[in-house]
Amino acid sequence: MIPPIDACHWPLARAGEALEALALAAGLPGSPGTAGAFGSSGANGSAAANDLEALAQSMGLEAERLVLANADLVATLRHAGPTLLRAGPAAAPWIVAILETGRARARVIAPDHAIRTVPLDALHDALLRDTEEVHAPRVDAIVRRLPLAPARQGAVRAALLREQIKALPRDLGWSLRLSPSAPFLAQLRRAGIARALRAMTAAHAGSFAVSLVAWWVIGRGALTGHLDRGRLCAWALLVAMLIPIRVLTTWQQGLASIGVGMLLKQRMLLGALKLDPDTIRHQGMGHLLGRILEVDAVEDLGFHGGLVSVVALIELAITVPVLAMGPSGLASVLLFFAWLALAGVLLGRFAVRWLAWSRARHTMTNDLVEGMLGHRTRIAQEPPADWHQGEDRALAAHLEHLRGLDRLGAWITGWLPRGWLVVGMASLMPALGSTAGVLPEKLAVGLGGVLLARAALMRLASGLTSLTGALSAWQHARPLFHAAARPEPGDGREAERGPAAADIVLDARNLVFRYRPGAPPVLRDVTFRIHARDRVLLEGPSGEGKSTLGSLLAGLRAPESGLLLLDGLDRTTRGARGWRRHIAAAPQFHENHVLSNTFAFNLLMGRDWPPRKEDLALADTLCRELGLGPLLDRMPGGLMQRVGETGWQLSHGERSRLYMARALLQRADLLILDESFASLDPETLARALRCVLDRAPALVVMAHP
Numbered sequence: 001m002i003p004p005i006d007a008c009h010w011p012l013a014r015a016g017e018a019l020e021a022l023a024l025a026a027g028l029p030g031s032p033g034t035a036g037a038f039g040s041s042g043a044n045g046s047a048a049a050n051d052l053e054a055l056a057q058s059m060g061l062e063a064e065r066l067v068l069a070n071a072d073l074v075a076t077l078r079h080a081g082p083t084l085l086r087a088g089p090a091a092a093p094w095i096v097a098i099l100e101t102g103r104a105r106a107r108v109i110a111p112d113h114a115i116r117t118v119p120l121d122a123l124h125d126a127l128l129r130d131t132e133e134v135h136a137p138r139v140d141a142i143v144r145r146l147p148l149a150p151a152r153q154g155a156v157r158a159a160l161l162r163e164q165i166k167a168l169p170r171d172l173g174w175s176l177r178l179s180p181s182a183p184f185l186a187q188l189r190r191a192g193i194a195r196a197l198r199a200m201t202a203a204h205a206g207s208f209a210v211s212l213v214a215w216w217v218i219g220r221g222a223l224t225g226h227l228d229r230g231r232l233c234a235w236a237l238l239v240a241m242l243i244p245i246r247v248l249t250t251w252q253q254g255l256a257s258i259g260v261g262m263l264l265k266q267r268m269l270l271g272a273l274k275l276d277p278d279t280i281r282h283q284g285m286g287h288l289l290g291r292i293l294e295v296d297a298v299e300d301l302g303f304h305g306g307l308v309s310v311v312a313l314i315e316l317a318i319t320v321p322v323l324a325m326g327p328s329g330l331a332s333v334l335l336f337f338a339w340l341a342l343a344g345v346l347l348g349r350f351a352v353r354w355l356a357w358s359r360a361r362h363t364m365t366n367d368l369v370e371g372m373l374g375h376r377t378r379i380a381q382e383p384p385a386d387w388h389q390g391e392d393r394a395l396a397a398h399l400e401h402l403r404g405l406d407r408l409g410a411w412i413t414g415w416l417p418r419g420w421l422v423v424g425m426a427s428l429m430p431a432l433g434s435t436a437g438v439l440p441e442k443l444a445v446g447l448g449g450v451l452l453a454r455a456a457l458m459r460l461a462s463g464l465t466s467l468t469g470a471l472s473a474w475q476h477a478r479p480l481f482h483a484a485a486r487p488e489p490g491d492g493r494e495a496e497r498g499p500a501a502a503d504i505v506l507d508a509r510n511l512v513f514r515y516r517p518g519a520p521p522v523l524r525d526v527t528f529r530i531h532a533r534d535r536v537l538l539e540g541p542s543g544e545g546k547s548t549l550g551s552l553l554a555g556l557r558a559p560e561s562g563l564l565l566l567d568g569l570d571r572t573t574r575g576a577r578g579w580r581r582h583i584a585a586a587p588q589f590h591e592n593h594v595l596s597n598t599f600a601f602n603l604l605m606g607r608d609w610p611p612r613k614e615d616l617a618l619a620d621t622l623c624r625e626l627g628l629g630p631l632l633d634r635m636p637g638g639l640m641q642r643v644g645e646t647g648w649q650l651s652h653g654e655r656s657r658l659y660m661a662r663a664l665l666q667r668a669d670l671l672i673l674d675e676s677f678a679s680l681d682p683e684t685l686a687r688a689l690r691c692v693l694d695r696a697p698a699l700v701v702m703a704h705p
């Protein structure tokens with residue numbers, strides 16, 4: 001019996017429990033009992049949303065918020081995986097926990113934790129019911145005025161209602177998935193990659209075994225002079241069997257390759273975002289770029305190399321007994337192992353050379369990027385004769401590395417298998433010359449063994465050289481991979497206010513900071529308080545540590561000692577995301593950036609994108625208050641004008657006001673402006689200052705005296 005939809009609703013206050021039940025049923029990680037902490041923010045509206053996302057994060061899950069138009073609900077429901085959708089009246093919101101959906105039905109988890117099947121249409125109607133009720137009076141008034149037969153009124157009303165609400169945006173709920181920072185093996189398992197790899201290996205082994213039997217059937221027939229019709233049919237049948245096996249192998253290989261590539265890129269991207277900016281700066285931007293480029297090499301070479309090596313190992317496992325069954329028996333096997341040992345030595349040397357070449361390549365990339373970053377300065381200030389100094393030497397060294405690598409690679413993939421063919425054939429000679437006579441089948445098996453061993457060696461050489469490249473690339477890309485698993489300070493849960501007095505926004509006590517252990521501290525015993533609506537001007541000579549203090553307050557760096565409290569809680573307790581939500585900073589020019597995108601995108605980076613009408617209107621008002629009105633009117637695209645390196649080049653003063661507007665639009669409790677007014681003429685400065693003083697909740701401005 002199909003249960004009524006209402007019986008599957010969870011009240012919003014039990015959303016944490018619904019999340020836990022859903023994770024459990026979907027095989028996602030979860031720690032039972034954590035749901036008890038849900039709703040500390042009142043379990044209502046956006047506070048509940050924050051709580052739920054934080055709870056998902058603490059369970060190792062990612063809850064992606066689904067903000068869509070009502071019209072997208074049908075498509076969303078059709079492809080919903082583990083998803084929590086919310087609806088209901090504002091006074092009593094509810095949640096439905098969808099495990100999976102099919103063409104016409106959805107499997108949902110009811111509040112008694114039972115899994116129920118409900119029709120998609122009914123679920124869709126229930127989710128839209130409350131929105132429709134809000135618009136119903138207007139639609140009813142229209143329907144009453146229309147000359148309609150009573151029998152048609154219902155259908156017209158329903159169609160009009162859907163039309164009215166279809167374009168309205170709606171906070172639908174959350175789609176759940178394993179966090180990209182979860183253990184990689186768990187991600188591979190969840191994505192079904194391990195299954196695909198197992199199927200692929202089995203299919204490869206099957207295909208190889210079938211080819212071997214086919215070859216044995218035809219070979220034996222030919223050598224014994226019994227190549228009859230029956231044998232040929234058996235051979236043809238075996239060869240035909242290979243077609244579906246190879247299709248299956250390629251299919252599974254494709255699935256595994258796409259899946260692994262996607263997960264790897266996702267993880268590396270997350271890792272790149274979590275890298276410490278000071279570490280990146282210390283190592284150089286070029287090294288970061290090099291690391292990111294290596295991700296492709298890890299994926300391509302690693303997957304190809306791993307796959308080919310596994311196939312080669314399967315071939316080797318089948319080859320050794322075949323060799324042992326040949327006329328030279330154990331001698332052939334021992335010779336083959338000796339050849340493998342030689343291959344190992346050559347591969348070891350190849351790996352050492354590859355690593356050296358890869359290091360040299362990274363240094364070159366770094367130098368190139370540094371040169372590109374500073375090319376405008378170099379053009380203006382360096383004599384042209386010095387622009388390319390050292391480049392020829394670096395290129396020559398690079399070519400030398402590459403030449404050595406190619407030479408060794410050719411030995412491994414070319415001469416090693418060929419050499420084995422000669423040695424393997426030679427090992428059969430004593431048997432051929434023996435007076436006792438050797439059975440033709442035994443000779444055929446021996447010959448086949450040598451050929452099989454050659455094929456396996458070729459594959460092994462190709463696989464292991466690729467794996468060597470992948471390992472070398474991994475050395476560079478590894479920090480990104482590991483950084484993805486690094487926990488953010490705090491679990492992202494935005495905790496409640498701490499015990500601070502109501503109007504104290506920020507409380508700093510005895511802060512100490514130094515850039516390197518052992519170096520003299522840049523900040524020593526810094527103590528102050530910032531209240532709501534405070535306006536603080538931080539003046540000091542150059543290099544005194546104003547920007548450093550700003551980065552501490554903004555949560556970009558952590559103090560070595562001392563206490564820094566935001567609304568009574570430190571950064572670890574509050575969580576990195578929560579901290580940044582409350583403090584917005586416009587750093588100095590070398591730390592801030594205009595992205596190659598629209599002016600509006602650059603302004604509204606702290607808000608939802610695509611933008612809502614109200615956000616665009618507020619951005620426009622703010623820009624005009626800051627004196628950017630004439631610029632907006634001058635740019636053909638207005639707020640939608642493309643700016644940045646590849647677009648409209650903003651002047652220094654325009655950029656500084658864009659940064660101010662961007663920070664003001666973050667809806668933070670404290671605004672930090674680091675030398676933002678330094679590039680403005682007196683009149684524009686007065687205007688921008690008035691706007692900032694009017695609009696900033698609490699304000700810290702760094703400036704020179």
Ligand SMILES: Nc1ncnc2c1ncn2[C@@H]1O[C@H](COP(=O)(O)OP(=O)(O)OP(=O)(O)O)[C@@H](O)[C@H]1O
Pocket residue numbers: 278515516522540541542543544545546547548549704
């Ligand atoms: N990554 C770093 N490693 C070591 N020292 C650093 C690093 N970054 C900054 N410093 C040093 O820390 C000191 C404080 O720098 P900071 O940028 O905070 O000063 P400031 O008061 O904002 O200066 P200005 O007014 O010139 O912008 C300077 O001496 C600077 O050279």
